[in-house]
Amino acid sequence: MKAIELLNAKLTNDNIKTVYLINGYEAYLRSKVIEQLIGVIPSEQRSMNLGKFDLESDLLAAAVNDARSVPFFGERRITLISHPLFLTAVKSKKVPEQNIADLENYLKQPEPTTTLIIDLGNQKMDARKKISKLLKKVSVIVDCSALPEKKVQQLVTEQTKRNEFSFTEDALELLIKKTEANYSTIMNELPKLELAALQTKKITQSMVAELVPQTLEQNVFELSNLVLAEKNEQAMNLYHDLLLQHEEPLKLNAILIGQVRLLLQTLVLMKHGYAQGDIASVLKVHPYRVKLALQQAPHFSRTKLREIYLNLIKFEEQLKTSQQDPEKLFQLLLLGYLDYVTKKD
Incomplete structure (x- = not known):
């Protein structure tokens, strides 16, 4: 599933799946996908029903135990795992050794009231591993790979329009050039440009030239x-x-x-x-x-x-x-x- 498809979908407790694997180059898309999934839980319930685990320091077993827990005064629990290096070919002595069998057992029978989100970041999954094959079989894989230039232009134009701003044609062209059509970079630069155009509501080429740094x-x-x-x-x-x-x-x-x-x-x-x-x-x-x-x-x-x-x-x-x-x-x-x-x- 493409990230844009998920972002355009109306997720509810009834149609959200039990396991999502998020992977791809665009950090902004990954963060928005995670935000969309977490949004299924009402804000007042998140402190009790949202568990976040960074496997550069946390144990996978703790994340799996969290996923097995029933929701507390709510209908759904979300467990978010980041930096799952055990899914890749990357080896690091700095991260704790993980008990992958715990996750394998969980994936064979996921909790119906829990949504497990695994954020692989921009890492490549090692398809040879047993756990990778199992994840591909049971999870919804959300593709956050780099977007084509035309799609980036479309999304950026739509976003600025929603914010009641617009680009001059040469300004958008220069922004695409200076960011190399990197959607995440553009979205990070957008608030600064909109602030500069607060009075006119029009983002110009000179604003982009002055405010967006060349990499x-x-x-x-x-x-x-x-x-x-x-x-x-x-x-x-x-x-x-x-x-x-x-x-x-x-x-x-x-x-x-x-x-x-x-x-x-x-x-x-x-x-x-x-x-x-x-x-x-x-x-x-x-x-x-x-x-x-x-x-x-x-x-x-x-x-x-x-x-x-x-x-x-x-x-x-x-x-x-x-x-x-x-x-x-x-x-x-x-x-x-x-x-x-x-x-x-």
């Missing part, structure tokens, strides 16, 4: 464009600015490598007939990033992208092993002299 990824995306277009002076200036902002050279380079890798992968998949949605699904990246990659990739040959990718790998090696100034190394990378430095060292 590091966007700055590096711009940097990658300059590198690929061989606009060396502009690339050096931007790289210098990012270092002045105390960004780590290795971190900047890792994002650059990821961007060029995405272009390479997109170019290959394009030639095999993959569409935007298919590429996003295969590469497991946000659809908006794929849209931008599709616009860029045709302008470069696979050979050129491969050359830049390998040079960035060499640059990373130099950053890790050389005592030279990162800015000078980046300049050598742009000018094509990095091989000389590598051989010299």
Whole structure:
């Protein structure tokens, strides 16, 4: 079930299910889905009939016992579990060891008056595990994955309209660009924009430009464009600015490598007939990033992208092993002299 479907549904004590598994990239959607499910319990009953368990510190057995409890002066109990790393392939010594058998037994016969909500966050469930297979069988899986750009525009427009605000066309376009069509980010920025537009009720491009910060990824995306277009002076200036902002050279380079890798992968998949949605699904990246990659990739040959990718790998090696100034190394990378430095060292 898509998150939007659940959010549009009228949930009651009669039609709410006993087990929900929430998973996906969009944190805002996950929080709204949880809010919607909890909303089935009247607010005055929640202190007695809502149990929250963070498995980074709490025991799964305590959560299962809570789920087995009958509602106190009410019709339904809700038990919310977060950070269930036992469902993933992730191993961590920092979390307590969990007795998964308790949950397996519960799922075979859930309490009819309890709704168990498991928030998997953006983690990938390990489908090989017995508990994962059981959960897939008995739970309603709520998909909170990244939304397509058009859907984001629609939802944001509808939300602002409900709040009695509106966007100018160029303002919404800039907001989508600055947030990379990330629905969660946009919804977090919206109150600030609406406050700025309190008198006119119209959110303008200048408000978005001034109030919505550009992310590091966007700055590096711009940097990658300059590198690929061989606009060396502009690339050096931007790289210098990012270092002045105390960004780590290795971190900047890792994002650059990821961007060029995405272009390479997109170019290959394009030639095999993959569409935007298919590429996003295969590469497991946000659809908006794929849209931008599709616009860029045709302008470069696979050979050129491969050359830049390998040079960035060499640059990373130099950053890790050389005592030279990162800015000078980046300049050598742009000018094509990095091989000389590598051989010299």
